């Protein structure tokens with residue numbers, strides 16, 4: 001397999017997929033080769049006239065029974081792999097997943113939050129999925145699981161990670177300009193390592209600007225290294241001269257502390273020239289706001 005089978009459901013899903021694909025390939029070859037054979041055999045130049053077959057109990061039974069068995073097989077395998085994905089065991093760790101334009105937020109039972117999904121090896125994990133804005137879809141290819149994130153609704157998924165490693169998380173529902181950048185990672189760790197990570201003091205205890213930018217999903221659109229993304233970079237932003245559009249009028253202002261705070265709380269007021277007006281207001285506490293601004297100040 002090109003993508004590792006790193007969860008309990010992966011092999012079941014792959015078996016179903018291979019079975020259906022295998023039958024399709026065999027049928028395609030049968031139909032195509034029969035067609036080519038007839039085209040040659042009954043070519044008009046050969047003047048051969050085809051004969052009608054009138055009633056054959058044997059053929060009727062064969063072409064009813066074989067497809068029926070194949071389709072029952074598809075149903076059985078499909079139902080078994082669906083069942084394992086939908087039936088959540090009783091003893092699970094629950095992680096809340098929030099999709100938003102354009103990042104993922106993972107909230108754990110003890111209040112810890114992160115922008116990457118950290119899970120222990122061999123333990124069932126249940127994910128409660130929702131969206132803060134538009135439709136997203138949470139997808140871990142290596143685990144063969146995918147579920148929509150719908151605003152105002154809670155959907156779920158569960159899995160047991162069976163291989164250590166780091167795997168991709170994608171959004172598979174087109175959700176706007178930054179959709180392709182809505183990626184994250186799931187990190188599967190040995191249980192002890194996970195416990196250490198899990199019980200380490202939550203990030204909120206020491207307010208770090210960078211951590212907040214990560215958690216609030218800001219880095220989905222902005223960078224700290226000078227690269228342009230959907231929004232302007234934070235590097236060198238503080239005290240620089242910025243051309244903004246305010247009420248349709250262009251003006252040049254200095255990106256001081258007040259400007260930075262305004263941009264986080266009311267992003268639609270002064271839109272940086274050349275960028276789309278798509279940033280939502282970011283809910284932050286006054287401490288978080290200060291921490292972010294202090295951090296941006298350091299990005300010279």
Ligand SMILES: [Cu+2]
Pocket residue numbers: 099100135136137171172173174175179182
């Ligand atoms: Cu999305």
